[in-house]
Amino acid sequence: MSSTLSRPRRLGLAAAALLSLTSLALSGCAGGGGASNDAGGGADNTSITVFNGATGTIAENFNPFSSTALQPTLGVIFEPLFWYNAASDDPPTPLLAESFEWNDDGTQLTIKTRDGVKWSDGEPFTAKDVAFTFNLVNETPELNTTGLAATAEATDDTTAVLTFEENSFMQEPSVLGNRGIVPEHIWKDIADPITETNPDPIGTGPFKVKDFTAQSYLLEKNDLYWEEGKPAINEVRYISLDTADAATGALLAGEVDWMSSFLPGLEKILADNEGLSYVNTPALTASIFTCSSEKLGCKGPQTDPAVRQAIYQGIDREQLNALAGGGFAATASPTLVIPDRDADWIADPENTETPANANVEEARKVLEDAGWVEGSDGIREKDGERLSLGIQTVSGYSDFISLNDAMSQQLREVGIELKPTAITYNEWVNNLNIGEYQLTLESIGLQPSNNPYYAYEKWYNSANTTPVGESALNNNTARYTNPKVDEALSVARSTNDEAVQKEQYGIIQEEIVRDMPYIPIYVNSMLTEFNTDRATGWPTNEDPYALPATWKSWDNGIVLKNITPTE
Template sequence: MKVLRPGRRARRRTVALAAIACSTALVLAACSSGGSSTQNTGGGGGTGNAKNSSITIFNGSTGTITENFNPFMSGTALQPTLGVIYEPLYYYNLAEKSDPQPLLATGYKWNDKGTELTITTREGVKWSDGQPFTAKDVAFTFNLINKTPALNTTGLAATAKAVDDTHAVLTFKENSFTQEPSVLGNQAIVPEHIWKDIKDPTKDPNVKPVGTGPYQLKSFSAQSYSLEKNPSYWESGKPQIQEIRYIALDSADAASAALTAGQVDWMSSYLPGLDQLLKGHKELSYVNTPALTTSIFTCSSTELGCKGPQTDPAVRQAMYYAMDRTQLNKLAGGGFAGEASPTLLLPDRDKDWIADSANVTAPQTADTAKANALLDAAGWTKGSDGIREKDGQKLSMTIQTVTGWSDYISINDTLKQQFKAVGIDLKPTQLAWNEWNANETQGKYQLSLDSIGLGASSNPYFTYQGKYNSANTAKVGDSAAAGNFARYKNATVDAALEAAGATNDEATQKAEYAKVQTEIIKDMPYVPIYINSTLTEFNNSRATGWPTDDDKYAFAATWKAWDNGIVLKNLTPAK
């Protein structure tokens, strides 16, 4: 049975998912209108009448729900905080190639030096308590971040000033074009009249949230909570669904049972045999939006203290070519995975950013001849047991994953057999999430199976900067929490990223990213396997208008910040 495993970004919010206790019993608590916890056996609620419409959402929560709607505490805030209750200035759709969508702002403009960003705010917006939203709230939000280092999770270095009610100016100390998506699309704007009186914004759970989003909090319990339509919402005619309920479930079995019983309307879970499961349930549908590149992370730099055969680029290249990705998708991905790119970009969405068409996708079948040739040339010779060795060192490496992540466990078991064909001995090991994560962060591993998630925007900078810039790594034993877990160092890559980050001219950026791609494909510190499926299931009997394969107007996953608000306000009650 598959344990629910959202993407890395979501896992850092919902660590408990890695330790779900699987149970076949259906546990489905929901809020009553009075806010108390009750057992719900009558479905997600709602009748198709817009006045009384409601839906039930399962976003991966397990166990007791802790009340926290603080938009500055993204690691612990409840999922609808960002996007459903609070909104950013713009929405960035990472499911497809598209321009940012105006939300609380209607325009922005940089000065030539990239040190001043002028934002035009939307007129006629009100907070859910009826107070007017103005540019002063925008300036207050960014100044609060600037003066409170603990809130500054994106490295934002800006002060802000409201010129008038509809214009705010952010001033940066240096060129900051690359901070545009973080400023515009990844920061909740909060009301000054509420937050100016909050003594410690780093700890306050904000149990009475006041936002500009389509919904406001109605009731809360430790098992579930409800949100209702924000009567002050600025977008005319939205949302049409009156109430939404978030629930906790025990396991993948419980989630599957809840979906087919009509007790959940929206969830994002990998369910084995999904097509077969949905047979006979015409009201159910799903969308698959592969977005997270499942990869072998390697501790790659001997200079920074990494030890083992994986520090040899030839070994990393050989692993890349020795994989039969079609088999891996069939056995571990359920056939839902997408083709990965050695550039670590998304082949469909990001094709225009990939310099060489030969690198759009990785080979789908094993090229053992090429893998063997690479290892032969690097001096790795096969011993009597078929395993290669060099200078007395066996070509044997340990790869870690998390106990219970059955798809990743299946990948490792399959790779063990595939790599053996070219003389590589792979030793899979399973660890508790905390130990696995600590090993990656501190570089205390040889190989680790993980996924590379979505950046602040589809611009490659937000994939490459975190994973490949040497400024974001550290010696083995020290924390590389900024994202370069591979301990990768390459001066050419660093220089190209610095040049790309200093301009917002796409032609210049493409030229610099071409240099990055040449180096990372040669060095392969992260060995891509496939684009992991992101399966999201819907019940269409109470609401319609969900994202589809043909209309990915938002990233459909229930756990995805910002997108959840876009999805909910685009739904209509089923007739």
Template sequence: MSLKSPRRRRTVGVVGSLAAAALLLSACSSSPESGEAGESTITVFNGSTGTITENFNPFSSTALQPTNGVVFESLYWYNAAQDEDPVPVLATAFEWNEEGTELTITTREGVTWSDGEDFTAEDVAFTFNLVAETPELNTTGLSAVAEATDENTVVLTFEEQSFMQEPSVLGNRGIVPEHIWKDVADPITEVNSSPVGTGPYTVESFSPQSYLLTKNENYWEEGKPAIDQVRYISLENADSASAALLAGDIDWMSSFLPGLEQLLADNEQLSYVNTPALTTSIFTCSNPELGCEGPQTDAAVRQALYYGIDREQLNNLAGGGFASPASPTMILPERDARWIGDSANSEVPSGAEVDQAEQILEDAGWTEGSDGIREKDGERLSLTIQTVSGWSDYISLNDAMTQQLAEIGVELNPVQLSWNEWNNNQTLGQFQLSLDSIGLQPSNNPYFTYNRWYASTQTVPVGESASAGNAARYSNPIVDEAVLTAGATSDEAVQAEQYAIIQGEIVRDMPYIPIYVNSMLTEFSTENAVGWPSNDDPYALAAAWKSWDNGVILKTITPAE
């Protein structure tokens, strides 16, 4: 979704007949063959439905998902599943100068491209200069020039203090071979059908229904990958993927499956991991000075909504019991607790705190009307909340919250819209309340959440497109100053002080009202491969649609015995 964090919607149900899966998979009969007998192969469904469009251009926003992380690699890898330091990939060290305007990177020795050519610092410098010189490729706002000062050293020089560009530079840029890409006529439209990368796999064959990757025999990490081939397939819909998983035709997918625990109990070869990372929230158009209209522009109303919902009930009804507690700071309580300044703000209330919600509204002048709905200055406390038609978990949330909030005198009016209309309303600020999620930023540092969703620089008046992220139209000079200060240093102690300031403001103002950290369920079959991430060892974000992490998983798993 443009503007939104990636989300995979829960399915309505598992297809009743496994024969349906076989029928749907037979539509892939023109897909690439799986290779020689005896070779280990796994099949991945990463959400592709319908016709697959060939595109292995690592600079393209529409590149096929395994392009980055599986075929092309970054300098470092940032694990969104755990709080840990970035992991070296094509680089082994980096260092900023004191001013934050110069980043020196040491590249890994002994790496070759999949065509056998040597990888050097020149390839890294070429990649970043190509991005800097081609505005259409510069989706991260890179403002640097790169120079290879020797065979294994690259220096990036920035126009201004740029500490917070680090994750995008190091962890979100696939490095390309200069000897190939210097002759590409148009790097913007290039499909790159025979990609040459440093990743663990190369592209063997492609069809509109599936494509086959085979292990890179020149891969630099000894003994990896162990799986010979990886086949990515497209299906008619997510329901058919669930049936195909149960039939043993898919080894890796991400989907909510009703009755998951029982399904696993009945299928010993299946396992799953839950890596919650997206905070499901009520987005509010909060700022009347930028054109927002409605009762939700009153911070007291937003506070009352926060206390008036019963999250435990919502999890059981809509989250399948797999959601985990959110934090009003919008920091993940389990993964990133060290960044929460006040322990009182670690987690949201699990149940409804009706008395507190009612007292907040009373103190703000919202009194109970004859029909039980509160009112103030002739305005009823009636709010419209939008979600996308077909997002069954969010529709369930709205239905339940309608009943819950009626107990504190709030009338909630859910509406279901097409994705385009929902997205357009939210981006333009033409909504009162909207269900969406926040999460999966370039790194786990809270700066990226606070800058994107809360900084005044990231928003615009209602009617203009807030594509930068701050859909709530939130504007707070204290928050803005703290975001700037945190972004101007690499000192985590200073950053933590600034984040505590931000948290004090946003917990009070509540422009985004957290519900829970939504489940992120991924299912695996151990029939063909073992060593998948687990709930005890989430060594990577396991979602089958997650770029970068896919490469880590595919070079970690091994054939089943």
């Protein structure tokens, strides 16, 4: 699983295992899971079982400040002030706060908190908890993963004021939607909030921890939850399995009610199992990352923008979707904005979508104009350098391996030799971060909000990159530098005027569409499967009220409090 953005990777499932019910590997379902225990039960004892990709031993950690916290910690147990739906462009939904307001220069954020909320131990939630949480982060650099530079004060029980050192409009989603609020009466006595595992978490979320083992853990309904009538489900069990095939078998046998996996032959699986449904919420742009800057130490033909443009024009995305995407992938944009969701942020309509099919003639012309001439074997060369490129992916990432194999054949027609390499996950992450690659496959998406600023700041700002050999910390790993882009980002971050921001994004888009340090392929499918025999009200393609992926923090809490027992 990727350490940058594409956590929901393909699990490499064998198609034969998916269609067979005679070889279910269910031994990893410790205790049988909540679902099987409650089959046929009514609303009073409804339980569902979730597989969110965990394999092997589960390490107990419900610390909402920890990067290794168990996934339901954020959203299911601890809540943010607001919730941002990555599946839509809707305004943020109030949770622990009801409203917020910036001062004119973006240095002070006033938050009105929700009255009447209680912690799961019965203590009242107030704005003092909000101020305590942000001050704890500000005072503890190890907890400050979002670059927050603010102090907080509770001016009364329902008002918290955050004061920033400089204009901080663009920190809004991180502050409001990406920080779990903790109870001051508990955390003020925690000696080391960095290493604390918080085994008995006290939160405001719809569920609380009931039981924990190294193979599974059980959450139960928080009877003190502030939203009337929710949740309707009594228990949620999260399980760990030995293999992905076991998860598929468990889904087919009704032992798992919610999972997010790419399943070859999904339509047939659903046709043969009336109690199963699925939703596809593409949000991650599968892309070819290029080590692009010769100045920062990148080596190889990919440092030539003409080569990157030729690759962009030379791949047949329709064929790639059929071969590697199962037909579920959506069309990407060369601007890296998600077209189906956020097209309003695209300045030039001609840059709305990537080409569906290869334009071999255009790709060849781009290379010829840049001095790349065809060699005796059809592969181009320039100044004695052969247009041969290595492309890395992770062993077991079956869809990306298929992409590499198919693109290798497609790009030979252009005169580009692609040499795929499958390596271990740890090696792949290291190479990506330090720039030890020419091309690599990765995904881009799921930033704090749908405003393109967050993707452009992360992936294109020269301040977020380093020379080859030094870690770029999963930010601008393409080593892309462009003063025009940096300046446009500076202007965009200094305002919350969307018209001004869009103007600046137009400048950025013109540059990145030409330079193409990240070459978009398609918006990868994000398939999530549900068992509707025990619960209904799951997100649908028609009503994506939350991003339903089981690995997605924050959204899990929204989904679990909105599903209802099947009658």
